Amino acid sequence: MKRLWLIIMLLAPLAVFAQQVVVSGSVMDDKTGEGLRQVSISAGRVSVVTNEDGAFSLKLDQLPATITVSHIGYKTRKVALTEGKAENLKISLAPTTIQLREIVVTKANPRELVDIAIKKIPDNYSRVPELLQTFYRETAMKRKHYIYVAEGVEDMYKTPYTRNIGRDRVAIVKGRRLLSQKQGDTLGIKVLGGPVLPVQLDVVKNQEMLLNPEDLDAYDFAMGVPEYINDRLQYVVKISPKYPMPYALYNGTLYIDSERLAFTRIELDLDMSDKDKATRTMLVKKPIGVRFKPRELSCVVDYRYEDGVTRISYLRNIFRFNCDWKKRLFSTSFTATCEMVVTDSQSDSVLPITSRNSFDSRDAYYDKVEYFMDPEYWSKYNIIEPSESLDKAIKKLVATYRRN
Secondary structure, three states: OOOOOEEEEEOOOOOOOOOOEEEEEEEEEOOOOOEOOOOEEEEOOEEEEOOOOOEEEEEEOOOOOEEEEEOOOEOOEEEEOOOOOOOOEEEEEOEOOOOHHHHHHHHOOHHHHHHHHHHOHHHHEOOOOEEEEEEEEEEEEEOOEEEEEEEEEEEEEEOOOOOOOOOOEEEEEEEEEEEOOOHHHOEEEEEOOOOOHHHHOOOOOOOOOOOOHHHHOOEEEEEOOOEEEOOEEEEEEEEEEOOOOOOOOEEEEEEEEOOOOOEEEEEEEEOOOOHHHHHHHHEEEOOOOEEEEEEEEEEEEEEEEEOOEEEEEEEEEEEEEEEEEOOOOOOEEEEEEEEEEEEEEEOOOOOOOOOOOOOOOOOOHHHHOEEOOOOOOOOOOOOOOOOHHHHHHHHHHHHHHHHO
C-alpha cells in the first residue's frame, strides 16, 4: 500500500507578514450552544480553522469588512467586523436543511459521478504552480495524557493538478516540539503520517492513493444523503470494500459539488477487518519485543473554492493503536494525530522548493525543529489555536522539563 512516513516519539518561503489585526472568537451550534471544531474562518485567501473547543484566531494585515464562517452541514455566515469589535466574537451557525426536491440526486449513478469528477480535476483545480503557507501540528497521547507535541509553519509547493505529486515539496519555516521527560514515555516507533502528509494525502492529486481505476474497481458505491458545504449542495458518495486487495482498503465518504463536480471533502477510514493488512499500512518500524495492535486510521481532507480555483485547505489524520510487551499482561493505548490547515496561498511567479531545503519523508520531524518555551512563538503566524486540554498539557510538559 502507498505509505506516508512520520517518526513519532511515543512511550516513548511565503513571506512573513507584519500582521497588525487579530480577529478572534469562538463558533458554536446555535441550537446546542456547543463549540464546533474544524470550522473554516477566512478572509480572502487567508484562513484558519477552529480548534477542538470551537475557538479561533485569525491574523491579518488589515481589518477586513467581513469574515466567512463555514462548516459542513451548516449555513455559511458572513460576519461584519468593525474597529474595536473584532476579538472575542461569539458566532453561532445554524444547521442546513435538505429540501425534498434535492433528494432526487440519490438516483444518480455513484461510480459514474466519481469518474466524471475525476475527469474534471484539470478544470477545477490549479493549473499553475502554487506556494501554500500552512500550519502543521502532530501530537501523541498515551492513554488520555499528551506525551508529545510538535508543530510548525510550513511552505508547501504544489505543481499543477495536471501532474502527479512527484515534485511537490514541503519545507519547515519555523517549528518547535515538546516531549514527555518520563522514562516510561521514551520509545521510538515509526507510524504513518508526518509533515509530508499534505502532499501524500491530497487524494485528488495523489490518485494512486484511491482515485485510480484499479483501486476504485475494488469498491462498492452508493449515494448518500446530500449535504451543504459553503452553502453549496454536495452529492455524497459512500464507498466500501467490495473484494479483497493485497493491501487494506477504506470505508469512505466523497463529497462532490453538484454544479462544478469538484471533490470538496473526502473522509476515509481504514478497513480493520484484516489486522495484518492494517498493520502493514500503518506501521513502518517498531522496537524488538513490542507488539503493535492497530485500532483505527481515519483521515479527513477538505478543499476550498476561492478565486475560481479549488485548493486543499485542511486535513486531519488520526490513528489509534495498542502496544504491549511480551510477558506483560496489559497493553497500552496510544492516539497520534496530524493536523494541517492552509493559512495563505500564492500563485504568481512562485519558485519550487529545492530538494535540499525540503522535508524528506524519511526525516524525523522531532529532529528538525527546536524545543519550545517562548509563549509568543507564533506571534506573526496564523495557527490552529491549541484546545484548552492541549494548552494545559503543554504547560504541564514545560513545567516538567524545567524541573529536570
